[in-house]
Amino acid sequence: MDAWFQEIAAAAREGRPSAVLMVSGAPVEILRALDIVPIYPEVNALQLAIRKKSLPMILRAEQEGYASDSCAYVKADVGMLLSNAAVRPTFVICNYVGCNVYVKWFEHVAAMTGAPLLMIDVPFARTRELLPEDVRYVVRQLEELIAAIERASGRRLDRDRLSEICALSARAEDAWSRCKALCKARPAPFDAYFDSINLMGPANCLRGTKAAAEVLEAAAAAYEAASAEGRGPLPEERFRIVVEGPPPYPAYRSFRDLFARWGAVAVASTYSCVGGLWEFGFRHDPARPLESIAEHMLLENLTNRSLIDRAARIERYLRDFGAEALVIHSVKSCRLFSAGQGDLRERIAREAGFPTLMLESDLEDPRYYAEAQMKNRIDAFFEALEHKKKLAGTRSDANGRTGL
Amino acid sequence: VSALFAAGVDVGSTQTKAVILGPRREIAGRAVVPTGAQIARAAERAFEAALQSAGILRAAVGKVCGTGYGRFKVSFGDFQTTEITCHARGAHLLFPETRTVIDMGGQDTKAIRVGPHGEVLDFSMNDKCAAGTGRFLTAAAEVTGLDLGAIGKIALEGRDPVRMTSVCAVFVESDIMSYLAQGKSVPDVLAGVHRAIAARTASLVRRVGIEPEITFTGGVSRNVAMVKALEAVLGAPLNVSADSHFCGALGAALIALERLEAEAAAAAAAAPGPAIEDWEDGR
Numbered sequence: 001m002d003a004w005f006q007e008i009a010a011a012a013r014e015g016r017p018s019a020v021l022m023v024s025g026a027p028v029e030i031l032r033a034l035d036i037v038p039i040y041p042e043v044n045a046l047q048l049a050i051r052k053k054s055l056p057m058i059l060r061a062e063q064e065g066y067a068s069d070s071c072a073y074v075k076a077d078v079g080m081l082l083s084n085a086a087v088r089p090t091f092v093i094c095n096y097v098g099c100n101v102y103v104k105w106f107e108h109v110a111a112m113t114g115a116p117l118l119m120i121d122v123p124f125a126r127t128r129e130l131l132p133e134d135v136r137y138v139v140r141q142l143e144e145l146i147a148a149i150e151r152a153s154g155r156r157l158d159r160d161r162l163s164e165i166c167a168l169s170a171r172a173e174d175a176w177s178r179c180k181a182l183c184k185a186r187p188a189p190f191d192a193y194f195d196s197i198n199l200m201g202p203a204n205c206l207r208g209t210k211a212a213a214e215v216l217e218a219a220a221a222a223y224e225a226a227s228a229e230g231r232g233p234l235p236e237e238r239f240r241i242v243v244e245g246p247p248p249y250p251a252y253r254s255f256r257d258l259f260a261r262w263g264a265v266a267v268a269s270t271y272s273c274v275g276g277l278w279e280f281g282f283r284h285d286p287a288r289p290l291e292s293i294a295e296h297m298l299l300e301n302l303t304n305r306s307l308i309d310r311a312a313r314i315e316r317y318l319r320d321f322g323a324e325a326l327v328i329h330s331v332k333s334c335r336l337f338s339a340g341q342g343d344l345r346e347r348i349a350r351e352a353g354f355p356t357l358m359l360e361s362d363l364e365d366p367r368y369y370a371e372a373q374m375k376n377r378i379d380a381f382f383e384a385l386e387h388k389k390k391l392a393g394t395r396s397d398a399n400g401r402t403g404l
Numbered sequence: 405v406s407a408l409f410a411a412g413v414d415v416g417s418t419q420t421k422a423v424i425l426g427p428r429r430e431i432a433g434r435a436v437v438p439t440g441a442q443i444a445r446a447a448e449r450a451f452e453a454a455l456q457s458a459g460i461l462r463a464a465v466g467k468v469c470g471t472g473y474g475r476f477k478v479s480f481g482d483f484q485t486t487e488i489t490c491h492a493r494g495a496h497l498l499f500p501e502t503r504t505v506i507d508m509g510g511q512d513t514k515a516i517r518v519g520p521h522g523e524v525l526d527f528s529m530n531d532k533c534a535a536g537t538g539r540f541l542t543a544a545a546e547v548t549g550l551d552l553g554a555i556g557k558i559a560l561e562g563r564d565p566v567r568m569t570s571v572c573a574v575f576v577e578s579d580i581m582s583y584l585a586q587g588k589s590v591p592d593v594l595a596g597v598h599r600a601i602a603a604r605t606a607s608l609v610r611r612v613g614i615e616p617e618i619t620f621t622g623g624v625s626r627n628v629a630m631v632k633a634l635e636a637v638l639g640a641p642l643n644v645s646a647d648s649h650f651c652g653a654l655g656a657a658l659i660a661l662e663r664l665e666a667e668a669a670a671a672a673a674a675a676p677g678p679a680i681e682d683w684e685d686g687r
């Protein structure tokens with residue numbers, strides 16, 4: 001993360017071009033090939049929150065008129081810009097996939113910084129398969145994006161370099177997928193929610209660089225060694241869970257501890273795929289750079305898919321990774337992705353039959369996090385799982401299943 | 405002589421309840437005190453009063469379980485369990501056919517779905533807002549100048565319940581004032597208050613699924629108008645016991661008693677002597 005922050009700071013200092021863009025489905029390979037430093041306002045916002053510095057920025061934006069229930073990432077970013085605490089980008093690239101709040105957010109960023117707004121319209125995934133016309137539509141816009149940046153910066157895109165960068169992205173995606181698959185083992189060698197989130201830094205902010213590929217390959221090697229030795233992130237793995245939703249970054253550590261004290265380990269999570277759904281096989285393709293970037297934006301990311309698709313993926317995680325329960329952390333200020341989580345909970349709990357816990361706070365705004373209430377729900381949930389295991393044990397289930 | 409009794413202490417936001425359970429799972433003593441600001445002291449006082457009501461000495465209690473929001477302040481407790489688990493277990497002990505528990509307390513309303521062994525299958529509760537909880541009734545009692553214990557009976561006299569605009573425990577005051585200014589009667593206003601809470605609670609219960617029997621627990625279960633309003637909106641009768649108010653403490657005491665029994669069994673198994681189970685199993 002330091003490397004990325006320093007990259008941004010150096011660009012600002014030396015007057016080199018930079019661009020803000022959205023993490024999910026980012027066409028960052030194009031920017032890397034043009035030597036434009038990517039800035040992710042989402043990541044800036046969460047870094048503020050985890051350092052417990054988000055509230056003053058949120059309040060600054062609210063003072064400007066942003067509503068209390070508008071996206072707290074937006075407010076933190078706007079607050080930073082208003083406080084002159086954020087780097088002013090050369091370009092504002094709105095590559096919004098699924099999250100249409102981005103359209104307004106980046107319009108505001110462009111208005112506040114005077115940087116040109118380059119909009120890419122990515123159709124929402126209406127089908128499970130890629131539609132060739134959608135791919136053509138996005139590739140065409142990517143060509144326009146390249147032309148616009150070339151015109152404004154006086155640089156020329158080196159197509160060979162773009163292919164090399166796509167190959168580096170694919171290396172990182174390979175290594176990340178290797179890591180993820182290891183959590184099928186008992187115990188899982190790392191927590192596929194919290195530890196994965198830590199790895200999302202290099203995976204998302206440095207994607208397309210050698211550094212990202214190397215960090216993730218080193219992580220995969222370390223986790224493979226841990227798995228071979230039967231080591232996990234906790235002294236004892238007592239519960240295997242799947243987690244949906246981003247974490248409460250303002251209380252990140254204490255939130256993790258609430259699960260750790262129960263011996264609960266996440267074996268899969270949806271949020272860790274926000275950069276891309278690489279674990280299901282997608283790779284950036286050096287032979288078809290723009291097409292693969294378009295496919296990544298259209299279908300191979302977390303946010304551009306339907307709720308039904310998300311539910312099916314969660315069910316697959318629960319079964320493939322031998323998990324016994326689902327935990328949903330719903331984000332108060334993100335109506336877009338929290339909408340439908342009530343139905344999601346019903347589907348997983350009632351139809352798929354996995355106990356499901358729904359928690360709610362915020363990913364950025366510390367005012368929504370109430371430790372006692374959070375702890376109460378989490379403790380009650382694991383008490384219930386434990387009670388069930390005990391009952392299953394006394395009933396001496398013949399096939400050894402816990403009944404969860 | 406080993407200790408035969410177990411205790412549960414439920415430190416709620418408004419009241420602290422304690423229950424002493426005897427070896428045959430019978431309630432030997434109970435007590436309730438206001439929680440106030442001195443949480444640890446309230447837990448002590450409730451426990452002592454419950455001991456007195458049971459007519460036993462402290463040494464006779466082998467295990468104490470703390471529950472409720474103040475459960476970590478039960479300084480003499482041996483362990484803690486959330487009130488969600490405790491209400492489920494307590495309701496199951498009072499009414500073994502319980503499959504749904506509605507617990508309405510000072511600041512929380514919970515709906516819990518339980519299995520045949522009193523195990524929690526699912527639960528749902530209000531989030532960071534006291535709308536539709538006991539707090540709403542307290543506010544209604546305050547603004548009408550009535551005793552909290554009396555508003556249920558008065559609400560039953562309402563013939564034409566008013567329609568509350570919200571169940572917000574903060575705005576209830578202005579809502580009630582405006583109805584009274586319009587000339588609505590106090591019973592009608594209070595009947596409307598109960599109906600509004602019942603409607604909100606019903607949606608919470610539907611989230612976990614309504615399965616009979618339904619047992620109503622927590623402090624508000626003593627309010628007869630609330631019982632009637634909930635029964636009307638759910639279309640099903642509610643189990644209510646004189647001990648429903650103590651249900652959390654009761655469940656905590658039950659869990660404590662089970663631990664006590666398990667420890668005694670483990671100690672007996674470890675003691676030298678013929679292991680009866682071995683030859684019974686033919687191993």
